[in-house]
Amino acid sequence: MAAKNKNRSKVNLSEVAKAAGVSKMTASRVLRNASGFSDETRDKVLEQVERLGYVPNRIAATFGSEQTSTIIGVCVPHLSSSLFGAVLDSTNGALAKFGYQTMIGAHENSPETEEMWVKNILSWRPAGLILSGHTHTRTTRELIKSQGIPVVEIWNLNTSPIDISVGFNHFDCGHEMALYILGQGHQRIGYVGADSAAPGMGALRRKGFVAALKSSSTDLAAQEILNDRSGFYAGFYGTENILNRVGDLDAIYFQDDAMAIGGIFYCQSQGMSVPEDIGIAGWGSMEAASVLPQRLTTTVVSTQALGKTAAEALISRVRGEPVNDVIITPTRLAPGNTI
Amino acid sequence: MAAKNKNRSKVNLSEVAKAAGVSKMTASRVLRNASGFSDETRDKVLEQVERLGYVPNRIAATFGSEQTSTIIGVCVPHLSSSLFGAVLDSTNGALAKFGYQTMIGAHENSPETEEMWVKNILSWRPAGLILSGHTHTRTTRELIKSQGIPVVEIWNLNTSPIDISVGFNHFDCGHEMALYILGQGHQRIGYVGADSAAPGMGALRRKGFVAALKSSSTDLAAQEILNDRSGFYAGFYGTENILNRVGDLDAIYFQDDAMAIGGIFYCQSQGMSVPEDIGIAGWGSMEAASVLPQRLTTTVVSTQALGKTAAEALISRVRGEPVNDVIITPTRLAPGNTI
DNA sequence: AAAAAGCACGTTACCGGTAACTCAATAGAG
DNA sequence: CTCTATTGAGTTACCGGTAACGTGCTTTTT
Structure with missing residues (x-):
């Protein structure tokens, strides 16, 4: 004993x-x-x-015949993030179901950090990779290509992926929301975002939003993009900033629901009522929105579906089955009563 | 080409x-x-x-000399969870800094699922494991012991861990909060929790809470433990349930901040004001609480510290350095204005 | 100046599985 | 009844590193 x-x-x-x-x-x-x-x-x-x-001993088995590797590397911006947490959960669940093991990484929106992670993970001879976003360093791309390994890029729709792309059409989300907000009669519209160091994440929604405004001869009245991680507090603080600069906004489009909710609370703290004094819209169907007294106007997305689809596409590619290179995960504008 | x-x-x-x-x-x-x-x-x-x-080729290297394995398995209830997401993030960060790779798992509060994960992960000959909670099947314990592999059990304080335990003293958290709530003059106090299928997570706080009430000759006036995952909506719904059953509560202790916030919103939706009509307390220092109009009375914890400490303890053990078997991560009752 | 120690390498023998091949016995086809 | 599949095994070689040990050569010690 x-x-x-x-x-x-x-x-x-x-x-x-x-x-x-x-x-x-x-x-x-x-x-x-x-x-x-x-x-x-x-x-x-x-x-x-x-x-x-x-x-x-799967180490020995993988060593003996590399093509049987069941390691999949998954790299997201942060592991603590309601959006990517759900992606990770569904991805891992789907991979586990097929007998694959997930090795994770967090790149914190830095392509260089991602590159370091990729170098590392490749030394484990994974069967495939899942990356988030399509901002990668040249070395990252070269490494992946030289290893000839299947890769799924998630989050953004990407019409020319390294290999496979599974994502939301962020541009259209922003575009659609702008038209909706205009349709509700708003004119002086602002944008509040975060992660300014990470142009990938909300930037495409903002672009689509601005483009739609332009097409209706409207300009973005103001924008505030914090150099900080998205979250409730960032939304609160960002709203404070933008309203202090530009007092007459009648609507704000937020990078995501967490920030929008923060914005709602800021407005309430200032005695402004939503949507009478100011309209607010988010993105991402965050659970927190379900308990607000008002239904948040937002774009409903399924990060679970995204993660699962990505995992399944990767496995199909690993197995040599036919897969679409570009897969769009659907989104839906959900009108609430905050606009 | x-x-x-x-x-x-x-x-x-x-x-x-x-x-x-x-x-x-x-x-x-x-x-x-x-x-x-x-x-x-x-x-x-x-x-x-x-x-x-x-x-x-780290597969070959690990195969050739097993003691150089740099794989660490980490298993938490869910990957999409603000509390465990932060744990995972800090754990992974600390492990990566020392050159270790994280292989993840989600046991969804089922010891059997955890057992399956353990069986799987052991076949990768990891250098160590991090498990959450200390509810494991007999087979899980035997497997781990037979492999002689370092293990850190996190989340709960555990005075007789398999190997090392790093956790919060949940019992004391509940105990302290009960005394505080009583001290503020409340008498008819309820408890709202979730994850009834997972007795590990909030149950110890509830126990400490009830014990402290008892020691002041007070009984828990009512409790509502949902068979659901904790979250804003669970808090909202659980509050609705408990207040419909027992109308005269003057305070509710929630399993965590997410549920407490849901509870606050339910009360608001019913025209009750907090803390005048009913006092509310949570646990866990969730970011969302920072944007509420009121400061939530809660217990402040650092899941980041927990994850980092656990990772460092595990690495010390792997390296054969001396480590404390039981490490308590500090918590602090933070009075707000919801009680 | 001889002995001991240190340094910079090379050699050998594995680690624990799996692919690819071989082989004997049996079943089925004509 | 012979000839050819099929089935259920065994044999061999190899995957790509690393530990342990061996070997010259140089430096230090006494």
Whole structure:
């Protein structure tokens, strides 16, 4: 019973095979459920596996035949993020269901950090990668291409992906919302965002938004893009900033729901009522919005669907099955009563 | 230029070594920065690494000498959770800094799911594991012990951990909050929680809360524990339920801040004012609380500190350095104006 | 100046599986 | 009844590193 660490269950396939009275190869076949063994043999092997407490060694298996790697690398901006947390959860769930292991990374919106992660992860000989966004360094692209490894870029719609892209059409989201806000009679419209260091995340929605305004001969009256992570507080603070600069806004489009909710609270704290004094719209269907006294006008998205679709597309590619290179995850403008 | 997948950069250490005019072993030493080579030799090797685009193979390295494994398995209830997302983020960050790779899992509060994950992850011969909670199946414990692998159990304080425990003292959090609420003059106090299928998560706070009430000759007036994931909406809905059953509560202790915020919104929707009509307290210092018009009375915790501490303790153990078996992550009751 | 120690490498032997091949026994086809 | 698949195995070679040890050569010690 001595807790001899030396004794680290070193039972391997050979010992299992010997105990079962078969060859190592036959035991291997049984455990992989490959064909070429009788029911009787299978029972003998599995009995010994159980008795000896054999724990398979996937490191050795992957080493021995690299094409059987079941490691998938997934890199997102942050692991603590309601949007990407949900992506990660559904991605990991879908991958696990197919027998793949997820190795994670957080690039914190820095392509250089992502590059370091990619270098690292490639040394694990993964079967595939999932990256977020399509802002990568040249080295990152070259590394991935030179390894000839399947990659899914998620989050943004990307019409010329490295390999596969699964994303939202952020431009259209912004475009649609602008037309909606204009249609509700607003004229002096501002934009509040964050992550200014990370032009990828909300920037396309802002672009679509501005473009739609332009097409209706309206300009963005003001914008405030914080050099900070998105969140409730960033929305609160950003709204304070923009309204102090430009007092006569009658609507604000926020980078996402978290910021929009922060904005609503700022307005309330100043005695402004929404939507009478100012209209507010977000993006992303955050759970918090469901408990607000008002229904937030936002774009409903399914980050779960995104993650699951990305995982499934990657697995199909890994298996050599046909896959669409560009997959759009649907979004829907959900009118509430904050505009 | 044909995208021959066959051509998957198969340059290995031998080729690098040959190109540099040294032996494989010398090249290996250079790349691991082990001693036993001259500056001149190092430059020659690194030059060829660069020129040939050599990508190290950690699968082979781990296979060749298992004690150099740099895989750490981390299993939490959900990847999409503001509390555990932050834990994961800080854990992963700390591990990455020391050159370890995180393999994740989500057990969804099911010990059986955790067991499946453990079986799987052990086949990757990780250097260590981080589990959340201390509700594990017998098989899980046996597997871990038989592998003699370092393990850190996080989240709950655990005085007899499998190996190392890093956690909050949830019992004391609840105990302290009860005394505080009583001290503010409340008498008819309820509790609203969720995850009823997962007795581990909030149950200890509830126990401490009830124990403190008892010691002041007060009983919990009512409780509502939803069979659902914690969140804003669960708090909203749970509050509706408990107040419909027991109308005269003058304070509610919630499992966490997300639920407390949901509760505040429910009260507002019913025209009740907080804290005049009903007092509300939460746990966990959620960011959303910072934008509420009122400061939520809650227990401030640092999930970042928890994750970082856990990662560092695990690495110390892996390296054979001395570590405390039980580490308490501090918490602090932060009075607001919702009680 | 001889012995001991240090340094910069090279050699050898694995680690634990799996692909590819071989082979004997049996079943089915003609 | 012979000849050809099929089935259920075993054999061999190899994946790409690293630990442990061996070997000259140079430096230091006494």
